Amino acid sequence: MKGWYKLAPAAIVLWATVLGGLGSAAAQTKPEGEMRFALYVTIAPVWLDPGETGPGNLTPFWMLYALHDALVKPMPGNRMAPSLAEGWTARIRSYSMNAMVGDAGEISTGGTNQNNPKYMQFFNLNSVQKPTSIFIFLDEHPDSINDGYFVNNDTATSWQDIPASYHNGACGFSFADGHAEIKKWRSATSKYPVQYFYPAQKPFDAAGQADFQWYRERTGMVSLNGVSAYGY
Numbered sequence: 079m080k081g082w083y084k085l086a087p088a089a090i091v092l093w094a095t096v097l098g099g100l101g102s103a104a105a106q107t108k109p110e111g112e113m114r115f116a117l118y119v120t121i122a123p124v125w126l127d128p129g130e131t132g133p134g135n136l137t138p139f140w141m142l143y144a145l146h147d148a149l150v151k152p153m154p155g156n157r158m159a160p161s162l163a164e165g166w167t168a169r170i171r172s173y174s175m176n177a178m179v180g181d182a183g184e185i186s187t188g189g190t191n192q193n194n195p196k197y198m199q200f201f202n203l204n205s206v207q208k209p210t211s212i213f214i215f216l217d218e219h220p221d222s223i224n225d226g227y228f229v230n231n232d233t234a235t236s237w238q239d240i241p242a243s244y245h246n247g248a249c250g251f252s253f254a255d256g257h258a259e260i261k262k263w264r265s266a267t268s269k270y271p272v273q274y275f276y277p278a279q280k281p282f283d284a285a286g287q288a289d290f291q292w293y294r295e296r297t298g299m300v301s302l303n304g305v306s307a308y309g310y
Contacts, residue, residue: 172242174218177229178298179206179254190302193229197307198300209254211310212298216251217242221276232299232308234290236267236279241293243269251296263289 178191179200185192191199200206218228222240230238241249241261247269248262263269267286270277282290294308301307 171223172217172220173215173226174223174228174239175215175226176213176297177227179212179214182227191229194232194299196301197232198298198302198304200298203254206254206298207300207306208298208310210257211296212254213251213296214254217245217249219243219270220272221270221274230290230293232294232297236281236286237270237290238279240270240277241268244272253296261292265289 177193178197181201182191182199186199186201188195189199190197198205200212203209206212216228219240219242222237228239228241241263243249243263245260246262248260250258250260252258265283265285265288267280267282268289270280280286291308295310297308297310299307299310
């Protein structure tokens, strides 16, 4: 993991605050079932720079990671590797976001994504040509997930960021129009066992190429002159 776990203590403190109340605030009368909490913090200038996301830099990006991983429960049936954060028994984040969607910080400062520079980067919903055909989130394989950014070069011959297959050989995708799909992978080259480390890549066979083509069709690859690629 890149460095979010360094915020685990802060997230744990916040969680303890949520559970325990805040001094005088706890003495106030609140409606039954309502929970309130407050967090006081001095904001550092680098927090306002989305490009400052390297290890050791405290930014809102990493704080959100810490809060998510501290507070969100794992999905049932999601076999995940142990967390790198000391004292945690499981990795509990399983989703990543389509790298071609949104502001990727310094990777997209030029207006395109450096990992796929031939194609448009969708910075807002209005720029998305086919919301029904472009995924936003997906399950990522626990041995591949290292950030919230899922990307594969469009000419890859094997998975680089690896989609999950722990749902009986399938992976969940959610799309820009709000619908979701479960994709059953056809090839063993798209199904990696959980080993708790990044696996050796499996070159695509014919069925794997079909799996990858399905992914490319729904990634939203549009050339800089507005021509759709790979069936999008």
